[in-house]
Amino acid sequence: MPTxxxxxxxxxxxxxxxxxxxxxxxxxERGLCVTLDDVAHHxxxxxxxVYRRFPNxxxxxxxxxERRMQALADVAAQARAEPDPWRAIVQFFERGCELQAHDRGxxxxxxxxxxxxxxxxxxxxxxxxxxxxxxxxxxAAGVVRADAAPADAPLIHLMLGVVMDRAxxxxxxxxxxxxxLVLDGLRADGPALPxxxxxxxxxxxxxxx
Amino acid sequence: MPTxxxxxxxxxxxxxxxxxxxxxxxxxERGLCVTLDDVAHHxxxxxxxVYRRFPNxxxxxxxxxERRMQALADVAAQARAEPDPWRAIVQFFERGCELQAHDRGxxxxxxxxxxxxxxxxxxxxxxxxxxxxxxxxxxAAGVVRADAAPADAPLIHLMLGVVMDRAxxxxxxxxxxxxxLVLDGLRADGPALPxxxxxxxxxxxxxxx
DNA sequence: AAGGAACCGGAGATCACTCCTCCGGTTTCC
DNA sequence: GGAAACCGGAGGAGTGATCTCCGGTTCCTT
Numbered sequence: 001m002p003t004x005x006x007x008x009x010x011x012x013x014x015x016x017x018x019x020x021x022x023x024x025x026x027x028x029e030r031g032l033c034v035t036l037d038d039v040a041h042h043x044x045x046x047x048x049x050v051y052r053r054f055p056n057x058x059x060x061x062x063x064x065x066e067r068r069m070q071a072l073a074d075v076a077a078q079a080r081a082e083p084d085p086w087r088a089i090v091q092f093f094e095r096g097c098e099l100q101a102h103d104r105g106x107x108x109x110x111x112x113x114x115x116x117x118x119x120x121x122x123x124x125x126x127x128x129x130x131x132x133x134x135x136x137x138x139x140a141a142g143v144v145r146a147d148a149a150p151a152d153a154p155l156i157h158l159m160l161g162v163v164m165d166r167a168x169x170x171x172x173x174x175x176x177x178x179x180x181l182v183l184d185g186l187r188a189d190g191p192a193l194p195x196x197x198x199x200x201x202x203x204x205x206x207x208x209x
Numbered sequence: 210m211p212t213x214x215x216x217x218x219x220x221x222x223x224x225x226x227x228x229x230x231x232x233x234x235x236x237x238e239r240g241l242c243v244t245l246d247d248v249a250h251h252x253x254x255x256x257x258x259v260y261r262r263f264p265n266x267x268x269x270x271x272x273x274x275e276r277r278m279q280a281l282a283d284v285a286a287q288a289r290a291e292p293d294p295w296r297a298i299v300q301f302f303e304r305g306c307e308l309q310a311h312d313r314g315x316x317x318x319x320x321x322x323x324x325x326x327x328x329x330x331x332x333x334x335x336x337x338x339x340x341x342x343x344x345x346x347x348x349a350a351g352v353v354r355a356d357a358a359p360a361d362a363p364l365i366h367l368m369l370g371v372v373m374d375r376a377x378x379x380x381x382x383x384x385x386x387x388x389x390l391v392l393d394g395l396r397a398d399g400p401a402l403p404x405x406x407x408x409x410x411x412x413x414x415x416x417x418x
Numbered sequence: 419a420a421g422g423a424a425c426c427g428g429a430g431a432t433c434a435c436t437c438c439t440c441c442g443g444t445t446t447c448c
Numbered sequence: 449g450g451a452a453a454c455c456g457g458a459g460g461a462g463t464g465a466t467c468t469c470c471g472g473t474t475c476c477t478t
Contacts, residue, residue: 035436158371166416202379218423
């Protein structure tokens with residue numbers, strides 16, 4: 001390690017914590033669009049203090065969302081531990097959506113690869129791998145339609161994300177209704193799906209806005 | 210009629226047509242967020258000319274989208290004419306989504322009641338009534354799950370709208386995949402949906418952003 | 419064919435944001 | 449007790465949309 005991290009002065013460290021706490025709340029409630037000025041005000045410190053500690057929003061987001069993103073990856077891992085392949089799928093989507101429904105920032109982070117540093121990227125990759133496993137297993141067991149694909153998962157999350165956003169104030173649980181609908185469609189072996197799933201690269205493009 | 214509409218001067222009328230044509234194209238391609246300045250430039254006239262003819266964007270949108278909205282209402286009406294209740298539902302969603310996929314402005318207009326004058330509102334109301342009929346009929350025939358509701362239609366459109374937006378450049382037909390998935394869920398008489406559908410007022414709120 | 423009303427173009431004023439810097443004054447730590 | 453680190457927040461700079469204003473042009477009427 002090239003730079004020996006000297007500990008911050010006491011007041012500086014206190015403010016850093018305040019900023020992180022405030023940013024955590026604000027990002028959860030209002031999404032990633034909050035201003036660092038907002039964060040400063042909500043933390044009860046000056047704007048300069050925030051910018052001194054976190055040169056830009058990316059850094060702050062990275063610092064905050066690493067563990068939240070990890071929580072989602074954990075949800076997928078736990079689902080993998082569920083013996084029934086179908087229940088595993090259901091569990092993954094339900095728990096995953098719950099996380100997103102309670103944390104607007106996380107939802108936006110998942111909806112767009114645009115934000116987020118390298119740390120988040122690796123977690124995201126691991127998440128994708130686990131999801132692929134869940135799908136493969138469920139399809140091998142014949143409980144998920146054969147023409148579904150792991151690449152459908154992010155799109156489903158995207159779709160439910162709109163419901164969460166729109167209905168947040170009216171019926172914050174409404175997304176469950178449409179998740180149930182989609183899961184039913186995922187299970188049913190109805191008429192073949194009319195379009196191929198996205199490839200990995202396509203998915204990257206789609207999630208990059 | 211209190212004010213006798215004197216016809217516009219020839220050059221003025223020509224420019225009005227140019228503006229309408231340009232706005233039509235731009236709204237289709239780029240959505241309702243286009244500036245009246247954009248419209249002016251694209252129409253080859255000055256900004257002032259646009260603002261003189263259409264005091265604000267609302268008026269222009271109303272003038273343009275009346276017939277496009279009507280087209281969607283027509284799609285619903287045509288679906289009602291289809292004898293098979295299930296095919297009617299499928300047809301409505303497919304044709305409706307096709308319209309939206311080709312017209313970003315229309316999609317946004319449907320996704321939010323925020324824009325649009327009284328004219329659009331009445332068409333929207335008629336549309337809703339027709340959709341309700343489609344659902345009732347299909348449910349009576351037992352081809353759509355009993356716990357689905359007409360209020361689900363706009364939400365489904367909303368969800369598919371995201372797919373259209375995101376995947377437009379990558380695979381403009383991708384929405385068909387997820388429509389098929391949802392329709393399968395709508396048909397299947399799987400486990401009961403876990404949340405009540407939105408009421409009319411709730412729906413208004415949800416669509417008002 | 420001439421005069422005035424109607425119309426044109428587009429520079430730029432206004433407003434509302436966000437991002438970020440700067441520096442006089444304060445706190446901490448050695 | 450004094451230097452280094454830190455604080456706050458006013459405000460500069462950049463952006464982007466909306467809409468006005470007015471000198472110059474075009475059209476229609478008589």
